[in-house]
Amino acid sequence: MIYLFYSANSFNSILSLSEKTVGGGSNSIVEIADEMAMDKVFLVEKNPSSFPLAFKNLGKKLVYGIEFIVCENIEDKTTGSIETQHKIIIFSTTGSAYNDGLMKLYSSAATYGDYNGQPRLDFNTINKNWVEGLIILIPFYDSFLYNNLLLGYNCNISLSKKPIFCIENHDLPYDKIIKKKVLEFAEQNNCETLQTHKVLYKRKVDIASFQTYKCIQNKSNMEKPNLEGFASNSFNIV
Amino acid sequence: MYKKDTGQNLLRYKFKDFKFVVFDYETENLNLCCLNKPWELGYIVVENGKITKEVNDRILWKDLNISDDAKRITKFDIEEYKNTAKDPKEVLNNFERYLLDKDFIVVHYNGLNFDMYIHQLFRKKLGMLSDYSFLYRSIDVLSLCRAYRLQYQPPETREDFFFWQTQLALYYSHPKLRSIRKKQMNGSTTLSSMAKELDVAVSGDAWHSGLYDVKVTWEVLKSLFWKLEINSSHIK
Numbered sequence: 001m002i003y004l005f006y007s008a009n010s011f012n013s014i015l016s017l018s019e020k021t022v023g024g025g026s027n028s029i030v031e032i033a034d035e036m037a038m039d040k041v042f043l044v045e046k047n048p049s050s051f052p053l054a055f056k057n058l059g060k061k062l063v064y065g066i067e068f069i070v071c072e073n074i075e076d077k078t079t080g081s082i083e084t085q086h087k088i089i090i091f092s093t094t095g096s097a098y099n100d101g102l103m104k105l106y107s108s109a110a111t112y113g114d115y116n117g118q119p120r121l122d123f124n125t126i127n128k129n130w131v132e133g134l135i136i137l138i139p140f141y142d143s144f145l146y147n148n149l150l151l152g153y154n155c156n157i158s159l160s161k162k163p164i165f166c167i168e169n170h171d172l173p174y175d176k177i178i179k180k181k182v183l184e185f186a187e188q189n190n191c192e193t194l195q196t197h198k199v200l201y202k203r204k205v206d207i208a209s210f211q212t213y214k215c216i217q218n219k220s221n222m223e224k225p226n227l228e229g230f231a232s233n234s235f236n237i238v
Numbered sequence: 239m240y241k242k243d244t245g246q247n248l249l250r251y252k253f254k255d256f257k258f259v260v261f262d263y264e265t266e267n268l269n270l271c272c273l274n275k276p277w278e279l280g281y282i283v284v285e286n287g288k289i290t291k292e293v294n295d296r297i298l299w300k301d302l303n304i305s306d307d308a309k310r311i312t313k314f315d316i317e318e319y320k321n322t323a324k325d326p327k328e329v330l331n332n333f334e335r336y337l338l339d340k341d342f343i344v345v346h347y348n349g350l351n352f353d354m355y356i357h358q359l360f361r362k363k364l365g366m367l368s369d370y371s372f373l374y375r376s377i378d379v380l381s382l383c384r385a386y387r388l389q390y391q392p393p394e395t396r397e398d399f400f401f402w403q404t405q406l407a408l409y410y411s412h413p414k415l416r417s418i419r420k421k422q423m424n425g426s427t428t429l430s431s432m433a434k435e436l437d438v439a440v441s442g443d444a445w446h447s448g449l450y451d452v453k454v455t456w457e458v459l460k461s462l463f464w465k466l467e468i469n470s471s472h473i474k
Contacts, residue, residue, distance in 0.1 A: 082415055116414070151412075152405035173354060173370045174404075207272055223267035223305040228411050231270040231355040 002196045003237060004065075004089075004139075004166075005029050005043050009050035011217060013200040014210050017043075017053045027202040030057045032237060044089055047119070048106055051098075064098060065091035066106055067139065072156060074113035074122045085120070086144040086155040088163070089137040097133025104129045123158035136161050138182075140168035140196065145181050150174060159189055166196040170232040200235040207233035247470045250463040254287035256473065259336040260345040260452040260459075263356045264312050267305040270355040275363050277302055277319070278312070279329060280448020282456060283336055289456070293332070294449035297360075298323035312447070326364060337372050343473050344372045347429050347455045348380040350407035374400060375473060379455050381406035382462045383432045387423050391467055399472040429454055436461040 006012035008026055016026035033041045041058050043050070044065045054062050072084035090105060092098035108129060109119035126136075138144070143165075144155035157163070165186045169175050186193045201210045211225060220226045245251070264278035276297055283291035296319055304314055336342050337357070346353045354376070358368040381403040385392065393402050409423075410416045425431065429451060433440075438457040444450040462468070 079414065079418060082412055149401050150404050151408055152402075171368050173373050176370075177374075211269075211271060222269055222273055223307065225269055225271075227270070228351065228408065229270070231358070233271060 002042055002194060003038075003199050004196050005032075005041060005199045007043060007045060007050055007054070009053075010046035010067075012044075012046065014206065014213050015199070015201065017050055017057055019057050027206075032202060033058065033061060036237070042091070047110075048103065063091055063093060064102070065089045065137070066102060068105070068109060068121045069118060070126075070144075070155075070157075071113075071115075071120050071122055074109075074115075074120050074125060077115055081115070083151075083153045084155050085153070086147045086157075087139050087142040088121075088157075089139055090126075091135045091137065092133060093135060094133035097131055101129060101131035101134045123156075123160075127158065127160065130161060134161075136163040137194070137196075138163050138165045140166045140178065140182070140198075143182075145185060146174075146178055149178070149181060159191065163191060165191055165193045167193050168196055168198060170198075170234045172229065172232050197237075198235055199237045202236060203238055204233050204236045206236065210235075248463070249468045249470060249473070252470050253460070253463060255470070257339075257342045258284040258345050258456070259342045260284065260456045261333070261337070261349075261353065262346065262448045262451045262455065263353050263360075264448050265308065265356055266303055267308055268352075270352070270359075272359075274356070274359055275299060275302075276356050276360050277304065277314075277323075278448045279333060280450070280452045281333060281336070282449070282452050283342075284456065289453075292449060292453075294447070295329045295332075296323035297326050297329050299326065326360070330360060330364060338369065340375070342375070344376045345455060345459060346376065346378060347451065347458075348378065348407070349376060350378045350381065350404060376403075377459065377473065378403050378407050379459050379462070380427060380429075382466060382468075383427045383458065384409055384423065386462060386465050387425070387427060392472060396472055396474075399468075429458070432458055436465075 005015060007015050007017050007029060009017060014026050015029050017030065018028050019030055021028045021031055029041065039061065040063050041061045042063045042065065043054055044067050046067055048066060051064060054064065067087055067089045069085050070088050071081050090102060092102040105121060105126065108125050109121045113120040144157045147153040147155050165182050167179055167182060183193065201207065211222065214227055215221055215225050218226060259281055261279065261281035263276040265276045266274050277299065278296050280294045282289045337344060354370065354373060361368055384406045392399050409419055433454050436458055438454060438461055440453045440457055
C-alpha cells in the first residue's frame with residue numbers, strides 16, 4: 001500500500017509540510033512520516049510551490065509528484081475541451097527528472113496549456129518533454145476511466161509511458177465498479193496496478209475540519225456544503 | 239448503436255411483472271458526509287403494478303438538529319415529530335427488508351446524488367457498515383427526467399443504462415459546464431415541475447413530505463415509461 005499525501009500548499013488537504021504540528025493546527029506530514037517510520041513519502045501537489053519546503057523537511061524520503069489535468073489538445077480552449085479532461089499524477093524519482101522533466105511539464109501546462117487559470121497538459125506535450133525518472137500514475141478518482149464512465153466524458157490516454165493504475169477503497173458507492181473497470185483495463189493493456197490510499201487528513205475525526213476547510217474555499221457551509229459525492233471519512237491515515 | 243426495442247420488453251407494458259420500492263429521506267441538512275441524519279423516511283412498495291404498502295416513518299433521535307432551511311422546506315413540527323417518531327433500528331430494519339432484497343427495483347428522485355448517501359449515514363449512525371448493494375438495481379427518476387428533457391433514449395445494455403443514469407445524475411458536476419448545460423436542459427427538473435409538465439396527479443400537495451414525494455416519483459416514473467424506451471433488460 002502506497003500512501004499518497006496531498007498537502008494544504010495546493011489547497012487540497014489540511015496537512016502541512018512543517019517540521020512539526022503546531023498547537024491544534026494542521027497535522028504535519030513530516031511528523032506523520034516519522035511516527036509511521038516511512039522510508040518514502042509520496043507527495044502529490046497541484047503545483048510545485050511546496051517543493052523547497054517539502055525537500056527541506058523530508059530530504060531523501062521525498063518522492064515528489066504533481067497532479068495534472070490532461071486534455072485532448074492544450075490548444076483547444078473551447079468549453080467542449082472540458083469533456084476531454086482527466087487527471088494524472090507525474091512523479092519525479094530523481095533530481096534531474098524533477099528539474100528537466102517535471103518542471104518543464106508544469107511550465108508548459110501553466111503557459112501554453114493555461115485554460116482560464118487552470119494549467120493543463122496533453123499527451124503530445126508529455127511525450128515531447130519526457131525524461132528518464134518520471135513515472136505516470138493514474139489516480140483512482142477523476143481518471144479518464146472514471147470520467148468516461150461516470151460523467152460521460154470522452155477522455156483518451158496514451159499508454160506509451162507505461163502508466164501505473166491506482167486502486168483505492170474509500171467506501172464510496174462507485175468504488176467497486178470503478179475498481180473492476182480499472183483492473184479490466186490494466187489487464188487488457190498490460191499495465192501495472194498499485195494499491196494506493198489518498199491522504200487528506202490525519203484521523204477520521206478530522207473529516208469535520210477538512211470539510212469546513214472545503215466549505216470556506218467553496219463559499220458554502222456545513223449544512224449545504226455543495227460538495228458532490230463528498231461522502232467518505234476514510235481519506236485519513238491513522 | 240442504439241437499437242429500438244421491438245416492444246414486448248418495454249417496461250410500459252411489463253412493469254407489473256416487477257417489484258419496486260420507491261423511497262425518499264427528509265434530513266437535518268444537505269451534508270452527505272457527517273453532521274447529518276435522516277429524520278423521516280417515506281416509501282411505497284409496488285407489486286403487480288399496485289401500491290401494496292405505504293410507509294411514512296419518523297425516526298427518533300435524541301440529538302436531532304434540523305437546520306432552519308430544512309425545517310422551513312419540510313414544514314417540520316416538533317410536537318408531531320415527538321409524538322410519532324419511532325425507534326431508528328426498527329425503521330431501518332423494516333425498510334431494508336425491501337431495499338436489500340434483490341427482487342426489488344429501487345426507485346428514488348435524485349437518490350444517486352443524495353438519498354443513497356443518506357442511507358449510509360443512517361446505517362453508520364446505528365453502528366453498521368455502509369451497504370451500496372442496491373445501487374446497481376436503482377432507477378433515479380431525476381436522471382430519467384433529464385434524459386426526457388434532453389431527448390435522450392437509454393442505451394442498450396444494463397451496465398450502460400446504469401452509467402447513463404449516473405452521467406445524468408452528475409450532469410451539472412463541472413462548474414464551468416453548468417450554465418451551458420442548464421440552458422440545454424431548458425427549465426427546472428425538480429419533482430414538482432416535472433410532475434406538472436408530465437401532468438401527473440397525486441391527491442394533496444404535501445411537497446417534501448417523504449410519502450407524498452415518493453407517490454409523485456412513482457407516478458412520474460410510470461409516465462416516463464411511455465416517454466422513454468426503458469425495457470426489462472435495463473433493470474434485470
